[in-house]
Amino acid sequence: MDHLATELKNAKSNDLDLLSSKEFVLLMCGEDAQIPDIIADHADVIASVIDAIVLRMRKGGRLIYCGAGTSGRLGVLDASECPPTFSVPSGLVIGLIAGGEKALTTAVEGAEDNPDLGRIDLQNLALNSNDCVVGIATSGRTPYVLGALQFAKMSGAFTVAFSCTPDAEINQHADIVLAVVVGPEIITGSTRLKAGTATKLVLNMISTGVMVALGKTFGNLMVDLKASNVKLKARANRILRDATGLAEQEAQTLLLDCSGELKTAIIAHELKVEPDIARARLLENQGVVRRTISNKTPALEIDANLIVGVDGGGTKTVAVLARRGKKDFSILGRGVSQASNPRVVGFSNASRAIHDAVKLAFKDAGIPFTKVGFLAAGISGAGRDEEKNALQIALASLAGKVIISTDASLVLEEGLMEGWGIAVISGTGSIVLGKNQQGESFRAGGWGSVLGDEGSGYALGMGALKLLTHFADGREKQSPLQDKILAHLGIVHATEIVALLHEDKLDKSMIANLAIEVLHAHGLGDMYASSLINDQAGQLASCVGAVHKQMNLKDEMVPLTLAGSLICKSDVFRQALLAHLEKMDIKVGLLTLVHEPALGALRMALS
Known part of the structure; x- marks a missing residue:
């Protein structure tokens, strides 16, 4: 490994043990100051990574970091910060570290040297072609990461090889190669220093860029927030005032009308519509507030002769588009999308999956999308009245009338x-x-x-x-x-x-x-x-x-x-x-x- 860029000696720190504390600090500052410019040279590649992840997340995919040691810990850290920061499900961004949870605080001997462990960790996540796997190995050769990327590539997932050395071994299994070469460390081979700093900065860019593109912000405001406690209610009120110019009491009233949903409140105010319509408009625009505000297209005409049946479960969602007759129907198209059990994927993802399946059914039929006369959906995990009502509201833009039942009821109806x-x-x-x-x-x-x-x-x-x-x-x-x-x-x-x-x-x-x-x-x-x-x-x-x-x-x-x-x-x-x-x-x-x-x-x- 003597040839690796991360293992070379830094001439500036040859006398490191002779420096005063201030001289040491200034040396580290000087070395670290180079990192942002080095990363900026790879802006196009990092942007491509962000765009690829967004594309796949919209189809129900996940972002999965894989690494060992410092690289693994930074991946786990970035993944763990996404749910509290952006209100996303805990399984949407995942951090895997060689040796498992124990390796976060204690070195697990031999874990990073076993490529099979990388494969097994991904296999246990039921990896699919919509997922994105970012293999992090500053040295570019960690066997755990090599095994993970090789398995991910074979599984059809999108792969990124992120290292701090040129011509890394992990590149052979990557769709995108990101090599941020920061040079020798002031302590030879200690990649938790400059390489670790570069890794943290790049992972911040990737996850934050993805979340912004998915509509988790409006400007620089965190708007994907539901005010469920005192602290969050105060924050939501403040953000709503910033976004709309409303007074504090006006903002509070609007949030109450919108069940504490900040995005819904912003759209209801900006478009001057009822909360139910605001929710539907957001779903039509993939949850992006600015796009929803700018896209003030009039509501679609309803084709009363068209009907849609939806079967939604924990694995997939199937929508069948048909034209109604006097006593029966003729099938026009079929669409299949990701899971829509709200207890498994969350309400927002469930709603989006149903929208996607219906639009794919229209595409399969070869006719332009429009509102249908009636949509009936049997959704697993939607047995309670509040779940049914929430989905009826979310699907209002798809049909003149919407009825929600459980997936089991569909079997009785059909069989x-x-x-x-x-x-x-x-x-x-x-x-x-x-x-x-x-x-x-x-x-x-x-x-x-x-x-x-x-x-x-x-x-x-x-x-x-x-x-x-x-x-x-x-x-x-x-x-x-x-x-x-x-x-x-x-x-x-x-x-x-x-x-x-x-x-x-x-x-x-x-x-x-x-x-x-x-x-x-x-x-x-x-x-x-x-x-x-x-x-x-x-x-x-x-x-x-x-x-x-x-x-x-x-x-x-x-x-x-x-x-x-x-x-x-x-x-x-x-x-x-x-x-x-x-x-x-x-x-x-x-x-x-x-x-x-x-x-x-x-x-x-x-x-």
Whole structure:
């Protein structure tokens, strides 16, 4: 490593230990004073990084910093400051450091020298093509960062190699190369000095530039703020006065009318509109206040013959555009965007995802975007009245009339061809719903991953993780399932699961994805996988039995609707469920599989 720019000696500090304290301070000041000009020489590259991240964040992507030592700590610091400064979700900007959280305060020996750890850390975040990974390595060769960037590139994510040395090794895996060469340190090889200062300045520029572009400021005011406590209410009032010229009491009244939402208050004042309209205008302009103020286009005409059905979940959002007929509809286009479960991605991102999906449906249909007559949306995580009302307001610019229900209700609407019956939903989570001939509703399950979700992908995945611990203890004989789960998680031993769980690197969807490995292992004849499938199918069948009893069906043939990725895509799991129902003397009549719940939303819109 003798050739690295970060390892060279600085001739100005040859007699460092002979300097007085003042001479030392002046030397450091002189060295540090060069850094801003050096960074300015890379302004075009840094601006390109900002633009690339903004583009992908608008599609639901994340900014992920990866580094070791000082570089990793600075990445974690920058990421941790974004939520309190810009009111963004904690998972939008992420800092990864070799060795995990412990390495923030204590050196973790060997962590930075293992490229597999960089890959595993990104793998555990379920990296996707909308994400941006910035690998930070002042030396340009840190194995942890090399492994992370290589995996990110293979996963289709956008990659940036940020170093303080020319011709860095990490450059080979980067879409953009940023090499801020600050020269030798006054203490040879101590890159926490000038290189660290340069890193902090550049990361400040990247994250702040991204947030400004996303509309988190109006001028130099932090306006993406909801006044939820005394301190924030005072700050919001002050910012609103600065932005509008209102008096203190006038600003307070307007904020109350706008539920404490500062952006909404600014737009309501500037455009002289009601808060609901202000929220809709902001969403139309991607939450950017200045753009919303300048874009005073009149409201779109409503095409009453057009309807939209939306199915929104924790993974994706599907919108189907159709033209209504007298008794049915004809599908015109389909759009798919990012997740829209407000409890997972936040209200603002959920609203934006629905807007994006609808506009993509118009694009797919090849017709100009306009307001539709009716929009019906089934959104997971929107079961409470306040959530439904908030989304209705946010989607007001898309349709003349908007109705919000849960995603489960779409399955009942689309699948119960005879107007009544039982619907079983088994995907990441699970729930069983019933509707009798009098229109009364019934349910069982659906208590969430902590209390229930029996017979779901999550339940199968969690069962596999528990089995992995049994294999490690020697309580069960090893089987193909063990190898498949370890390989899927990118780990070599079951003990690593504890760290993944404690560091929140295994979320619900990632655990649910392990169901794929359980099904594969079953295909190889693995008795543990087969037992898991049979057990979870039985528990799901017990929920069906509970709804069957609530509906007092007795010996009647009951129409059964199945929906959700697990039960619709896996013949094995579906047949296991039906076998359990047969043992319970539940007589299944018409069996329907619902692959596109958004069509149920269209039927709601039509009716």
